[in-house]
Structure formats: C-alpha cells, structure tokens
Amino acid sequence: MTEATINKPAPKPRPKHLDIVRIRFPLPSIVSILHRVSGAGLFLLLPFLLYLFDKSLESSASFDVFSEIVSHPLAKLVLLGLLWAYLHHFCAGIRFLFLDIDKGLDLPCARRSSYAVLAVSLALTFIIGVKSW
DSSP, X not given: OOHHHHSSOOOOOOOSXXXXXXXXXXXXXXXXXXXXXXXXXXXXXXXXXXXXHHHHHHOHHHHHHHHHHHHSHHXXXXXXXXXXXXXXXXXXXXXXXXXXXXXXXXXXXXXXXXXXXXXXXXXXXXXXXXXXX
C-alpha cells in the first residue's frame, strides 16, 4: 500500500433512508421542479382544454353549456391553476434560455432570477385572475 491510500480519510457513511420532507431544496431547484410539473400538467390537460374549446365553438347552445361549466367556482379555480402553470412555465422557460447561453449561472444571479420567475408568474396570475374572475 502506498502512503496516499493509508492517509486517506474514510468516506462518510451514506444515509440508508432519506427523509424527503426534511431536505431543503434551493430555490433554483424548486423553480426547475415546478417548471417540469407545470409542463407535464399542461401537456396532460391539453386534450381536455381542446375539447372544451371545440365544444364552445360548436353552437350557441354548446357555448351556453360551456359558460355554465366555466362559471362554476371550482372550474374557475382549476382554470386559475392552469393559468399559473402556463405563466410559470413561460417565465421559467425564458430563464432557462438565458441559462443555456451562459447568462446568470453564478449562484446569486440564479437565486435572483428564481425569485423573479416566481414573483412575475404569481403577479401575472393574480392580475389576469382578478380581471377574469
């Protein structure tokens, strides 16, 4: 054995069970996870939204049915969640485009841009939600 392998410190024991609830993710990773979740949600609900859009354009009677469905408070809440998902996905996508061209890679700038994505998406959702409610 060489002297380098003898003086090498023992590796820390890895945890056997991770407590996911206690792990604190940094804000850029939370924005990234929300970007993926919002994209998946929008993709999965796209057929439903296209169906509703098709039914709203079919006739005036089907538009009345569509209006009744959309005027329900639970439907409005779901549509508000979809609006936030779209706006968050859009804003985070712009952030990731900047990261792809090596702009804002340092940690303070990444944190600021993560805060900006959350603030802008929530503010736009609030503004558009108040106007459309």
